[in-house]
Amino acid sequence: MLQMTKLKKSFGNNEVLKGVNLKIEAGSVLVIIGPSGSGKTTLLRCMNLLEQPTEGTLQLLHYTLDFTGNKKPDKQTVLDIRKNTGMVFQSYNLFPHRTVLENIMEGPVIVQKKRVAEAKARAQQLLAKVGLADKADAYPHQLSGGQQQRVGIARAVAMEPKLLLFDEPTSALDPELVGEVLKVMRELASEGMTMAVVTHEMKFAYEVADKVIFMDNGVVVEEGTPQQVLQNPTNERTKAFLSRIEEQ
Amino acid sequence: MSDQTIRLWDIFIDSFLPLLKAGVLYTIPLSLISFVLGCIVALLTALARLSENKILSSVARFYVWLIRGTPLLVQLYIIFYGLPRVGLIIDPFPAAIIGFTLNVGAYNSEIVRAAILSISKGQWEAGFSLGMTKLQTLRRIVLPQATRVAVPPLSNSFISLVKDTSLAFAITVTEMFQKANQLTAYYYEPLLLYSEAALIYLIFSTVLSQLQAKLERRFDRFTAR
Numbered sequence: 001m002l003q004m005t006k007l008k009k010s011f012g013n014n015e016v017l018k019g020v021n022l023k024i025e026a027g028s029v030l031v032i033i034g035p036s037g038s039g040k041t042t043l044l045r046c047m048n049l050l051e052q053p054t055e056g057t058l059q060l061l062h063y064t065l066d067f068t069g070n071k072k073p074d075k076q077t078v079l080d081i082r083k084n085t086g087m088v089f090q091s092y093n094l095f096p097h098r099t100v101l102e103n104i105m106e107g108p109v110i111v112q113k114k115r116v117a118e119a120k121a122r123a124q125q126l127l128a129k130v131g132l133a134d135k136a137d138a139y140p141h142q143l144s145g146g147q148q149q150r151v152g153i154a155r156a157v158a159m160e161p162k163l164l165l166f167d168e169p170t171s172a173l174d175p176e177l178v179g180e181v182l183k184v185m186r187e188l189a190s191e192g193m194t195m196a197v198v199t200h201e202m203k204f205a206y207e208v209a210d211k212v213i214f215m216d217n218g219v220v221v222e223e224g225t226p227q228q229v230l231q232n233p234t235n236e237r238t239k240a241f242l243s244r245i246e247e248q
Numbered sequence: 249m250s251d252q253t254i255r256l257w258d259i260f261i262d263s264f265l266p267l268l269k270a271g272v273l274y275t276i277p278l279s280l281i282s283f284v285l286g287c288i289v290a291l292l293t294a295l296a297r298l299s300e301n302k303i304l305s306s307v308a309r310f311y312v313w314l315i316r317g318t319p320l321l322v323q324l325y326i327i328f329y330g331l332p333r334v335g336l337i338i339d340p341f342p343a344a345i346i347g348f349t350l351n352v353g354a355y356n357s358e359i360v361r362a363a364i365l366s367i368s369k370g371q372w373e374a375g376f377s378l379g380m381t382k383l384q385t386l387r388r389i390v391l392p393q394a395t396r397v398a399v400p401p402l403s404n405s406f407i408s409l410v411k412d413t414s415l416a417f418a419i420t421v422t423e424m425f426q427k428a429n430q431l432t433a434y435y436y437e438p439l440l441l442y443s444e445a446a447l448i449y450l451i452f453s454t455v456l457s458q459l460q461a462k463l464e465r466r467f468d469r470f471t472a473r
């Protein structure tokens with residue numbers, strides 16, 4: 001589904017990704033863990049080209065993008081990749097001027113040019129799926145954080161993405177609301193959605209991930225199955241990070 | 249009632265319709281047309297200033313600098329009295345429209361730019377990650393929210409413009425203030441007639457403020473309290 005080779009990203013002189021090699025198989029769930037500032041968000045944003053990598057290659061869908069020498073992919077390719085990847089943000093980023101239903105219909109109607117009636121029916125289905133059928137006409141500010149994030153997921157899923165990216169989807173939530181969001185993500189995983197998830201929810205990572213990578217300082221320090229990385233880490237930095245997480 | 253009071257009252261009544269007529273025929277159209285055109289200029293200027301194209305943003309910055317740094321009256325004089333020297337003769341009313349449009353366009357562009365910048369980067373990124381283009385995201389996501397932010401300052405700007413159109417008298421447009429001048433020359437009652445003109449300006453501004461409040465309430469349905 002996705003493959004990165006020696007991918008680098010710099011902001012000015014600050015090299016944030018220092019040559020990442022990574023593969024995501026179709027239908028699998030990748031969990032990315034690591035300390036704050038290690039480049040997890042940047043890595044995720046390189047996958048849908050919200051950030052433009054500065055070196056290396058990215059294979060995604062049927063595209064092979066070569067960024068060597070800061071080469072830029074053409075606009076049409078960027079749009080096509082974004083149409084086919086969804087993103088769920090830590091701060092939800094719902095459209096506050098649109099109802100819940102309109103938030104979910106926006107992509108299908110404006111980008112995919114679907115008929116409104118069709119998009120609406122699908123949006124209602126998705127809302128029911130994330131347990132918010134009764135909130136269709138509410139505005140985002142009328143919802144709890146957990147509800148907003150479930151709408152955020154429905155909005156992304158409505159585009160029928162080939163790859164769904166999650167950037168700490170539960171980090172902004174009160175603890176009692178985390179479960180309802182993780183439940184929706186588990187369901188998606190079990191339906192075979194290909195997912196890349198940045199999270200600190202170790203139980204979720206352990207149970208849902210097919211592969212876990214630990215990032216530190218812009219490099220993938222350790223990767224493997226959840227059992228390998230979370231229970232028998234070999235790298236000292238991974239061990240230190242996991243013991244810090246456990247203390248919390 | 250003394251004869252003098254009756255005389256003043258008569259002048260007030262006799263002048264009211266001519267003043268109102270000048271307001272309705274000139275002040276209001278001048279304000280409305282210039283403001284609508286000025287908002288279009290403002291949006292284009294704001295987008296030019298925010299664009300990554302260095303030339304576009306420099307041109308926009310130059311225009312705003314030029315207009316904001318010079319008096320409106322001087323701008324009107326250049327357009328109406330100055331341009332004929334290079335063969336460009338413009339009638340008073342269109343000259344006023346051009347002057348006010350350019351003026352209000354520059355000021356409003358700063359309002360629009362600030363409003364667009366006030367919308368979080370996350371909103372743009374949410375649009376982009378659905379596969380929307382820049383233009384689609386601007387039109388569907390950012391501008392509707394920026395409009396809400398811009399309504400109060402734009403309303404202020406409009407009310408200012410209504411009053412500023414009185415300067416059009418200087419390029420021979422018989423808007424409301426010019427009408428008051430003419431009536432004063434006839435009746436020799438400056439206090440009464442200028443106060444009467446002020447009263448009508450006040451009525452216009454008050455109506456506009458109420459419209460603003462209505463507009464803001466309409467937008468409030470989607471804002472958190």
Ligand SMILES: Nc1ncnc2c1ncn2[C@@H]1O[C@H](COP(=O)(O)OP(=O)(O)O)[C@@H](O)[C@H]1O
Pocket residue numbers: 011014016034035036037038039040041042043
């Ligand atoms: N747009 C940006 N401009 C400049 N520096 C950035 C930008 N985004 C991220 N960074 C820097 O990149 C580093 C990694 O950030 P990030 O990918 O957000 O890490 P994480 O998600 O693991 O906390 C940080 O040092 C951050 O300051």
Ligand SMILES: [Mg+2]
Pocket residue numbers: 040041042168
């Ligand atoms: Mg992050």
